[in-house]
Amino acid sequence: MIYLDYQATTPLAPEAREAMLPWLGGPETMGFANPHSSHRPGRAAAAAVEVARADVAALLPPGGRVIFTSGATEAINLALRGSGARRLAVSAIEHAAVLDTARAIDPDLAVLPVDPAGLVDPLAPLPEGIDLVAVMQVNNEIGTVQPVEAVAARARSAGTLVLCDAVQGAGKCAAPPEGADFIALSAHKLYGPKGIGALWVRDGVPLAPIILGGGQEGGLRSGTLSPALAAGFGAAARLCKTLWESDRLHVEKLWGIARDAFADWRLNGSADTRWHGNLNIRLDGLDAGRLLSECRTVAISAGSACASGSGRTSHVLRAIGLSDREAKSALRIGFGRYTKVEELEEAAAAINAAARAQGVLD
Structure with a gap:
């Protein structure tokens, strides 16, 4: 099986796995200790958390603090609910974790449209009376990189808080943008383990907890942390910093190979302003669901893993102007650090062969 679904999750870096093992030990190592305990094993676990x-x-x-959470979804909920914001604006292509939470807070949610490339207009005025605006760094379905800094500058001039979902960008393409008040991350999207994420909060920005019980994480997120x-997570983040340039060059090489291999397919999202580890393409008349079923040697996606099996047409593809029929002919191919050139070439041949079998590719 060739894995090309890096937007859904990334492989766990061997270095991250090794960093975890001492804290999964048995009684003889004391690595299992509670990091919130005051005895020596607990203090050792707490020190590992702080590293x-x-x-x-x-x-x-700079100028903010990191709060560990169970993942980006919890981080997003903490930012949106804990900020106390009541009138919200979000881009039309935000992840469901943002959209669903925002709608629960503000049923009259303002949705900021995007152009056919998937970009928010940074010069468009925000609706009046907005307390918080959410614009993601890199879209999880089409890879478009949003002008978050420009949007944030406009929002901050109006006294509006800014949340940036940086799940798909942090540690991979560029540092999360300056200007946001809240930034959400997920470890398993940057070669770390599932089950942990983080919310970055700008210094001085008030935030109330949404989970109560023990007062951990500075009183903002109760619950025992897993060292x-x-x-x-920390090892994966450190590795991203170390391998930033080599990862980028590898992804650029893979992008060029993929674009050549799928030259007859249409690209969804911006051709220029995008993360090149995400290739979203379509063919008129293609049954993407059938292709996924028949192309069994390759792990790819027809959209967000979080919406898989829902039967709903992608709200992201609809937002950039695709019809339901066009949206259902789209595939998302994701690659990164551990993707080999020969794997991508073999996968592209299999995908193209499956499309030809449907009679939609010459």
């Missing part, structure tokens, strides 16, 4: 926190913070702008997950 990890510093490593994650190194991916983010193992934190250590894996």
